[in-house]
Amino acid sequence: MRRLKVFRSLVKDSLDTITHGSRKYHLWMALLTFIMLVGMYCYSIQLEQGLSATGMTDRVSWGLYISNFTFLVGVAAAAVMLVMPTYVLKDVDFKQAVLIGEGLAVAALIMCLAFVVADMGGPSVLWHMIPGIGVFNFPNSMLTWDVLVLNGYLFINITIPFYILFKHYQGKEAKSNVYVPGAFLSVFWAVGIHLVTAFLYQGLQARPFWNNALLGPRFLASAFAAGPALIILVLAIIRTFTAFKIEDKTIKKIAMVVTVAAQINLIMLVSELFKEFYAPTHHSESAYYLFFGLHGKDALLPWIWTAIPLNVLATVLLTFHKLRNNFKVLFFACFILFVAIWIEKGFGLIVPGFIPGPYGKIAEYTPTLIEIGVTLGIWALGAFVFTILAKTAIGIEIGKLRYKN
Amino acid sequence: MSSKSKKWFSLNLGKKDKHSENGCGCGKTSGGCGSHDLTIGEETKKDGFDQVFDVKMSRRTAFKQLTASLAIGAGAISTSCSMISGDETKEQAQIDWEEQFKGNYKLMTDEEKKATVDRLVRSYQLRTGKTLNMSSKNAEPDVLFGYAFNISKCQGYMDCVTACVEENNQDRNSQMQYIRIHEMKDGKGFNFNEADDNYYHEVPAEGHFYMGTQCFHCDNPPCVEVCPVQATWREDDGLVVVDYDWCVGCRYCMAACPYDGRRFNWSKPEVPEAEVNKNQHYLGNRMRKKGVMEKCTFCVQRSRAGKNPACVEACPTGARIFGNLLDPNSTIRWVLENKKVFRLKEDLGTEPKFWYFMD
Ligand code: SF4
Ligand code: SF4
Numbered sequence: 185m186r187r188l189k190v191f192r193s194l195v196k197d198s199l200d201t202i203t204h205g206s207r208k209y210h211l212w213m214a215l216l217t218f219i220m221l222v223g224m225y226c227y228s229i230q231l232e233q234g235l236s237a238t239g240m241t242d243r244v245s246w247g248l249y250i251s252n253f254t255f256l257v258g259v260a261a262a263a264v265m266l267v268m269p270t271y272v273l274k275d276v277d278f279k280q281a282v283l284i285g286e287g288l289a290v291a292a293l294i295m296c297l298a299f300v301v302a303d304m305g306g307p308s309v310l311w312h313m314i315p316g317i318g319v320f321n322f323p324n325s326m327l328t329w330d331v332l333v334l335n336g337y338l339f340i341n342i343t344i345p346f347y348i349l350f351k352h353y354q355g356k357e358a359k360s361n362v363y364v365p366g367a368f369l370s371v372f373w374a375v376g377i378h379l380v381t382a383f384l385y386q387g388l389q390a391r392p393f394w395n396n397a398l399l400g401p402r403f404l405a406s407a408f409a410a411g412p413a414l415i416i417l418v419l420a421i422i423r424t425f426t427a428f429k430i431e432d433k434t435i436k437k438i439a440m441v442v443t444v445a446a447q448i449n450l451i452m453l454v455s456e457l458f459k460e461f462y463a464p465t466h467h468s469e470s471a472y473y474l475f476f477g478l479h480g481k482d483a484l485l486p487w488i489w490t491a492i493p494l495n496v497l498a499t500v501l502l503t504f505h506k507l508r509n510n511f512k513v514l515f516f517a518c519f520i521l522f523v524a525i526w527i528e529k530g531f532g533l534i535v536p537g538f539i540p541g542p543y544g545k546i547a548e549y550t551p552t553l554i555e556i557g558v559t560l561g562i563w564a565l566g567a568f569v570f571t572i573l574a575k576t577a578i579g580i581e582i583g584k585l586r587y588k589n
Numbered sequence: 590m591s592s593k594s595k596k597w598f599s600l601n602l603g604k605k606d607k608h609s610e611n612g613c614g615c616g617k618t619s620g621g622c623g624s625h626d627l628t629i630g631e632e633t634k635k636d637g638f639d640q641v642f643d644v645k646m647s648r649r650t651a652f653k654q655l656t657a658s659l660a661i662g663a664g665a666i667s668t669s670c671s672m673i674s675g676d677e678t679k680e681q682a683q684i685d686w687e688e689q690f691k692g693n694y695k696l697m698t699d700e701e702k703k704a705t706v707d708r709l710v711r712s713y714q715l716r717t718g719k720t721l722n723m724s725s726k727n728a729e730p731d732v733l734f735g736y737a738f739n740i741s742k743c744q745g746y747m748d749c750v751t752a753c754v755e756e757n758n759q760d761r762n763s764q765m766q767y768i769r770i771h772e773m774k775d776g777k778g779f780n781f782n783e784a785d786d787n788y789y790h791e792v793p794a795e796g797h798f799y800m801g802t803q804c805f806h807c808d809n810p811p812c813v814e815v816c817p818v819q820a821t822w823r824e825d826d827g828l829v830v831v832d833y834d835w836c837v838g839c840r841y842c843m844a845a846c847p848y849d850g851r852r853f854n855w856s857k858p859e860v861p862e863a864e865v866n867k868n869q870h871y872l873g874n875r876m877r878k879k880g881v882m883e884k885c886t887f888c889v890q891r892s893r894a895g896k897n898p899a900c901v902e903a904c905p906t907g908a909r910i911f912g913n914l915l916d917p918n919s920t921i922r923w924v925l926e927n928k929k930v931f932r933l934k935e936d937l938g939t940e941p942k943f944w945y946f947m948d
């Protein structure tokens with residue numbers, strides 16, 4: 185009974201906090217709401233017309249949605265980079281960051297699920313996928329694995345922070361023997377979600393560009409670069425706009441994580457490029473198309489040739505201690521790294537997997553405005569969810585939100 | 590399905606768990622030495638499909654209960670609305686409701702299959718006032734369909750493509766076609782990269798030869814493995830089919846198919862009422878809806894009725910041969926045994942049941 189009362193009060197208090205804030209906060213939320221509405225409008229058009237409202241065709245049958253999905257799985261997985269040292273190794277520096285990281289994971293997962301639903305041809309029959317009522321092709325289909333691990337991860341990342349915040353809200357200490365096992369589990373789980381998502385593509389013998397043993401590990405490396413990079417940027421924003429204290433030390437430690445991951449990612453990229461271009465085979469055509477264009481078709485060139493220099497530049501900047509410890513440079517590097525990896529996972533990975541087609545046909549893909557609208561809407565949804573979560577969490581952590589008897 | 594442990598290069602002609610990889614020692618996989626006949630012809634038991642079927646029994650019961658309870662709910666709703674709606678609207682609503690919540694065709698009993706087919710026929714009648722003939726005929730025992738394509742004969746007329754579109758009620762707006770004819774240059778070999786699968790000129794063009802592709806009805810189909818809801822599967826007679834009402838439209842199967850065999854309904858498919866082929870099969874050419882996958886079914890509505898697929902019948906040059914691989918007297922078996930046949934991308938282990946040969 186008491187728990188229920190506390191919970192009710194928590195919900196009321198958090199509703200209170202998220203509806204009150206500075207002018208800037210309201211403007212931010214209004215903007216997000218507007219973008220979400222535009223996205224919903226675009227989605228309604230897509231529902232009406234069918235997926236022909238997007239740029240996808242029989243030749244390139246996955247596009248912007250699945251690209252963003254893949255990228256965001258990585259962002260969600262990266263929350264673990266902060267969970268591990270805090271809960272398991274008792275490294276205090278990360279403690280502040282970890283709630284933010286988990287909030288980010290929840291927001292990213294919600295975006296992932298939204299992107300998958302947006303990509304479905306028949307959202308009204310999605311119940312066919314629910315185990316028990318529908319038919320769940322487990323364990324044969326990697327997609328069912330993905331559904332399981334993503335939802336499981338979402339569950340873990342909601343319950344752990346919720347437990348901690350719930351305790352702090354009542355002014356109590358959270359018991360470590362309750363949440364540490366959960367944190368341990370989420371560490372393995374995070375690696376799992378990204379590996380399984382990579383297997384989704386890696387397991388297709390039909391697409392030589394994906395059917396490559398390095399895909400999974402490379403997913404992990406790029407995720408552990410892009411995710412914490414985003415966390416650094418978010419922490420920087422939170423630091424300037426709220427009373428939540430985040431020490432320089434914390435950010436520097438996360439920057440270290442980003443650096444190592446970005447370096448490993450680059451090494452793997454070199455290895456991939458070597459394999460594709462040193463002794464090119466029939467299977468290297470997708471890579472050729474991506475980097476140089478094939479038969480005069482070169483829609484992806486601007487994307488990849490933006491991504492690669494940004495990636496290299498960011499990694500170089502991060503590698504030098506002097507530069508990395510200068511926060512202006514660090515934030516810039518994190519930003520360009522994030523953009524570079526987003527491009528790499530989308531236009532650099534999903535789209536070229538379909539080009540050239542099974543019989544060498546080169547049909548290019550350009551997203552339509554509707555598709556872009558829906559995509560932006562989902563990103564706004566993610567930002568919205570995250571803002572709400574973070575605002576409540578910060579309120580509790582700095583002691584503004586407390587249970588009053 | 591029965592070759593789970595050995596995916597590589599074992600032509601699994603459907604019904605033979607006992608058959609070892611090189612059962613006859615001739616090393617051929619396509620039955621050219623004669624001793625294959627024994628193993629192929631003798632074994633009439635069902636294969637792995639049946640096992641899947643049995644495992645799913647409990648779930649099937651669950652389906653029944655679910656649909657039954659939903660049907661009652663639907664009944665309640667429609668009775669309560671009876672003041673405002675006529676009998677036909679009510680019936681249509683009832684059908685729509687039951688169709689929305691029916692189970693996966695693959696797991697249905699024969700009566701359930703019949704029931705859904707009846708509903709679909711009735712629904713069409715209510716909507717258009719016309720009747721159609723829809724079958725739910727299952728695979729016959731001792732049948733395994735296969736196809737052979739004579740590259741020397743094909744002249745690129747594309748009569749097969751037209752016949753296929755008409756037979757299978759494909760969307761006219763997007764000009765969906767299951768079959769692609771690739772025009773290749775003489776002297777370049779099978780160079781798909783430089784081939785044109787979208788030509789608009791008089792054929793046969795000087796210095797070119799032609800090769801058709803479509804779904805190859807792989808015996809070890811990757812598209813089936815990846816489907817998250819088992820909306821696509823291999824039937825007992827080797828046809829790889831889709832339940833259009835169960836597909837959720839994720840297009841994973843499309844990404845997994847190495848042969849460009851699948852087509853997606855990006856918009857609502859439209860066929861002028863006068864051109865609708867009314868002789869239909871649930872798994873074949875019945876009308877599709879927007880957002881679902883479809884593909885060549887070897888014209889299941891024809892082939893299970895003992896006829897050749899439309900493309901075979903339409904081909905003016907006789908380049909297309911279709912038949913039962915388990916029947917030693919069939920033309921297709923004669924071709925496989927007497928011609929130098931090959932298949933595309935054999936290294937992928939998909940075991941297509943579609944062979945190419947030359948005179
Ligand atoms: S050709 Fe493609 S669609 Fe047809 S059975 Fe093989 S993998 Fe599936
Ligand atoms: S598109 Fe349909 S048939 Fe293909 S994998 Fe998805 S649900 Fe299965």
